[in-house]
Amino acid sequence: MVAISKKKEAPLNEFNQIVAGNSLTKDAWRRLKKNRMAVLGMIIVILYSLLAAFAMFLPIHPYDEIILDHQHLRPTLNKSAGDLMMETKLEDLYFKAWRSGSLVVTEAQSEQIKKWIKDNETNKVWNFCYTEGERQKAAGTFTFSDADTRTIERLQKSIDSDFLISVEKIFWKDMETGKIQNLAKMSYEEILPVYAAITKLDIPTIEAQVLQEKRAQVMNSIKETNPGLSEEEYQSSLDIEMMSIGEKGIAATGKTNLLGKIKTTITRSSERTLKQEIKEGTVSFPIDKKVTISENLSAEIEATKKHSRHYLLGTDYSGRDMLSRIIYGGQVSIMIGLIGTLTSVFIGIIVGALAGYLGGKVDFFLMRLVDIMYGLPYMLLVIIFMAIFGRNIMNLFVALAMVSWLTIARMVRGQIMSLKNSEFVEAARSMGASTGRIIFRHMVPNSLSVIIVYSTLRVPAFIMQESFLSFLGLGVQAPYASWGSLVGDAVNGMTLYPWKLIFPAIAMTIFLFAMNFFGDGLRDAFDPQSKNQL
Amino acid sequence: MSLKPNAKAVLEVKDLKTYFKTDDGIVKAVDGVSFTVHEGETLGIVGESGSGKSVTNLSIMRLIPSPPGKIVGGEVLFEGEDILKVSESEMRDIRGDKISMIFQDPMTSLNPFLKISTQMIETIRLHNPQTDKKEALARSIEMLKLVGIPSPEKRIYSYPHQFSGGMRQRVMIAQALSCNAQVLLADEPTTALDVTIQAQILELISEINNKMGTAVILVTHDLGVVAGMCDKVCVMYAGRIVETALTDDLYAKPAHPYTEGLIKSVPRMDTANKDKRLFSIEGQPPNVIDLPPCCPFHPRCHKAMEVCKHAYPPEKDLGNQHEVACWLYIDEETKKQALQDATQQEKA
């Protein structure tokens, strides 16, 4: 039945009844729209995907920027990092004051605090000391010692004055031609003389230095991936590695390294000037300006106050923003879910279609293989694989995709077998279509709805598996994050820093919820059993 | 096949209406069906698929899946009592005991996970709690023997999949009659079977009808089956009965054009014009969702008139229990009146 709904008015019969048929997809879409949870799920999935796709354009802090001063800040709606730092410091000072006896509380309150300490209820102790201390300080019954006051003042000063500089663009003015060039767009050979001019070194020295750095870098990575070799073995594998990297690779690294060094120089010099200006009180943050370092070197810099940041969802143990880590973690998790599913569906379709269409020995062999693999505790093999072959995202993809095509292969095989004898395949064959064409142009598209429904339900399973591995420390590694690794990092300190556990867990759960509802809805919509309830 | 003159009516269906709620609208699967079955009588209900004959049977048993289905009106009088109004537990006592039912597909209608003995004994003991297992088993074996299962003492311990289709339908019949059923509802009992087996099963049903005096309602789309078995026939179309008559009458002088078409479309060996093309009713039965007031057959009817498009025909008694719902047999006066009413209503 093909939908004849190009025109608005549908054909009617003698009884004024609409007789137009609906295509399966259209019918399914109509049923899906009626399922409110499925639609909600679909909307949430789309929102998450958009958020993940455009994460780099969002006004959030970088997910991998470590600011040690901002360790473990709690989530807040309106307080800046500086406020929270000050609060933490004050909590600590008030607690110490209670310990030393200078903060006087009633006997009952003291007992309560001791009980909290015994029960590991640290947060309650902090909170109590802070409110009580603030109250007494306001009432004038408590004052800090001189040393404490100095500590507070020092902290306040650094909160007020610490800033972060980021160098956006560096410009170099050629003295002879007077042309101004963006350094990032220059080649390694062009940057070499520039760097030589800035540092007043000669070019061969710099080249040797770059080569040395590259060798050290490669050596480190070799040692990391192959521990336990002898020194000669390391040297020889280093030589082989360097050879394969070649001139081009060295040039690329050289450019990055030199640019980094120039950036550091600029940052240092502008830091000095900024500090001077702050002392004089002539600046206001945030700063976005062009600075001139020397007569032919200039740069665009941005400077923000370090402690005026807001962390809506708090920070982790390295002072990284949880919000952006969750968003970027979602990006990684969703990517793995999608790509993993696509890969496994791809392998599954090919194996299943071949087995189903060719039949006979091919079918027997492929299906025995699938049977045996079904009997394997494959997650264990994935764990071994990850633990031994190194924990990077690529290995994760390979390991997961290798073992998850089994079900889809079986399903496609069943579908193909039942379609094999249908008339339209006979027709295609009788017109001389090739085997490949029959399989992939006629049979696979006809089983697509089953495949799509199954894939939708595979995505959350994939995300779960990835997170499972990341949780064990075998998946995504820092500075990258995935929902699983975020939860895994949080489990140990969950009584002290519950937000580190709760937010990624919620983010992940909502997505999985939505995905499951959407998948279920899709399955119900495509399921012909529920088509007519008569 | 004999019709006793003063037989008591066991089952009377009056103006039964069963509707289904679907996404597209309300399906009036059965819309005002009435008939009477007497003791020892065999009533055939004939119609195309979707005409509501199976739903009629299920409604009598109150086995309409609800939701989406619902019996919205009418009465089903069993021995004078309206069984649509009795409580569910009283209805359970009637089902399988006084009114039994056998279904179209014997392959799926027996529980594949239980032995025949379990399924039969359970039925007997359900309605006769005082019977012990041994008695029930003996009765089951007796019933199996009655329906012609060879060596029933052994076969009773088999699972349904170890029987052929015809044998399973025999088991179904034995099970349905193992209590003291007064009415047997047979819902296309032979459709899923081979032709030779069909004849055997029909033979068995009419034998039982004669021997035990059980009234039978036979639902089928096969006019040949009706001709061989039934005393009386109801022809259904789009949820309504369009014609009721004694079997011989119906074949001799079909009144409704639909019945006429049906009879003509059965291939016959005895008529002379064998080389002629077989008659067929053109078109499709209507979708019974939101059907406007009209004779639902009119687009396919070669005798259709203006009034057929606007009003449903009233029933007309042609004598000798022959009733038909067709405007052809209604006098001009009434037709005009009906047409006028209909146009007025449409305007309003």
Place this chain on the structure above:
Amino acid sequence: MTKYIINRLLGIIPTLLIIITLSFFIVRVAPGGPFASERNLPEVVKRNIEAKYHMDEPLIKQYGRYMFDIIRGDLGPSFKYKDYDVNYYISNSLPKSIVLGICAMGLALLFGISAGIIAAVRQNTWADYLSMGVAVIGISVPLFVIAPVLQLIFAMKLNWLPTSGWYTTGEGYLTIILPAVSLSFAYFANIARLTRSSMLETLRSDYIRTAKAKGMKNSTIIYKHAMKGAMLPIVSYLGPAFAGIITGSIVVEQIFRVPGLGKFFVQSSFNRDYTLIVGVVIVYSLILVIMNFIVDIVYAQLDPRITYK
């Protein structure tokens, strides 16, 4: 029937062989050995150690030796914990994992099947929505989120249950509850959903209609006629469920510090303790294969239509 069982048992052998071979070679092909971290050992000592564990022999000879040992039931010495062999570790930790797994599976089956049946019988009522709502949570919330959250609520905040430990190490029988409940949650959810849908499908089938036409009560129909058929998908789900519980126990044992097999597994993969990894994998696979075998037998027992070939 006996023939079927024997055939099925023989079929287990190639699967086990593949698992042993695969894991044996994966761990050895990978770069870095079990003694890599002890880099400062003198060359002679290193040689000695390698000779002791037959690491200096060609790989194929090691493989043959290992296979021979396994047939005798010896999983070899641990490479990392030098004074013990793998058999000792496994016999010590396996019972704990098995108890945990059985508890989790039992909980999942008990609550999953009851919730599923209630949901199917009371379709589209609050009971249906409630149990399916809980089931969707069980499917969507990963184990490693549920476990710490339960731990946070019931052990740390409410202090009802112990945070971690295991009863055999003297920490009371209550220690079993949290890990077993967390581990069972996902399988409870799957079983409940599966039971509901297969029960609904069974209730729509022709033979249930026949039973109704016989005048049977709904409750009788469900436990006498519908149960058997509706349980078949659950039984075939048990195989994958066991595999999942084994993998899940790795996480649960870590979070609740259960001294079971799972804890050793991750640790030994990181340490490249070849014999211990392969040993644990073999034990897990054996459990899984045996479970699948039992599931097949149960399935065949439930469904009279299956003939033994």
